[in-house]
C-alpha cells in the first residue's frame with residue numbers, strides 16, 4: 001500500500017496536462033486500476049484483516065481522489081491563464097480610420113437656400129413624394145386634358161396616384177390646412193421620366209408661397225431679388241421675364257446675370273449673358289378657389305426652383321448625373 005501511494009504521488013507530480021491527469025486517474029482508480037484491483041483482492045482475506053485493510057485502502061482512495069481534484073484545478077487555472085495571455089488584445093493600438101464623410105453638394109446648397117428663407121420669416125413645410133393627381137395637377141389648375149401636362153413626363157403609380165413632378169402640390173396641401181396669412185417654403189424630391197446631362201429622374205426643388213391681403217408683384221420681386229443676392233452675391237443682376245404657368249397669373253421666369261462670363265456671353269449661358277434660375281408668379285385666382293380662399297380678399301406669390309441646377313452653377317458642375325453616382329472622388333472635392 002505504501003509503495004502504491006508513493007508511486008501515485010511521484011507520477012502525479014510529473015503530470016503536465018489534463019489529459020495526462022485522466023490517464024493517471026484511470027491507472028489507479030479506473031475499472032482495472034491498481035487501487036480498484038487491490039480493493040477486489042480484499043475478498044481473499046480473513047474477515048478481521050479484510051476490515052482493517054479495507055479501511056486503509058478506502059482512506060488511500062479518498063486521498064488519491066482529493067489529490068487528483070486539486071491537481072486538476074491547478075492545471076485548469078494554468079491553462080486559462082496561458083490562454084488569456086496568448087489571446088490578449090492590445091487595446092492601446094491605434095484603430096483604422098476611414099476617410100471622413102462630407103456633406104453632399106446638393107445638401108449644402110439646399111441648406112443654404114432654407115437658411116436664407118428662414119431668415120426672411122418663412123417656415124418650412126413638407127408633402128408626400130407619392131402624390132395624388134389631384135394635388136399635383138388638378139388643384140393647380142392643370143386639368144386632365146391640359147397641354148401643360150405634356151411639359152412634364154410623369155411617373156404614374158395608377159390613374160390617380162403618381163410621383164410628384166414638382167413641389168407645387170405642397171402649396172395646395174398647406175392652404176387646405178391653414179388660413180392666410182402664410183409664408184413658407186417646401187423643399188423636397190421630385191420625379192420626372194427624363195435623363196441626360198441636365199436631367200435625372202429624381203431631383204430636388206424648393207417651392208415657395210406667400211399669401212395675405214395686398215400681396216403684390218413688388219413683394220415677389222423684392223423677396224426673390226433679396227434671396228438671389230444672398231445666394232449669388234449682392235451685385236449679381238436679376239431680371240424677370242414674362243412666362244406661363246397654369247397656377248400663376250401673371251407668371252415669370254427669373255434669370256441672373258451669367259456668373260461665369262459676367263454677362264458677355266459664354267457656353268453655359270449659351271451666349272445670352274443670362275441664366276434662368278426660378279419660375280414664379282402671382283397665385284392664380286382659380287387655385288385660391290380650389291382651396292377655399294376668397295380670391296377677392298387674398299393675393300399671393302409663388303415660386304419654384306431646382307436645387308441641382310443651382311448647385312451645378314455654384315460648383316461649376318457640367319453633368320447633373322455626377323451628383324447621384326456617389327463616386328467618392330467626385331464628392332470629396334466639396
Ligand code: DAH
Nearest residue numbers: 166168279280281302303304
Ligand atoms: N412647379 C414649376 C415647375 O416645376 C415651378 C414653379 C413655377 C413653381 C412657378 C411655382 C411657380 O410655384 O409659381 O416647373
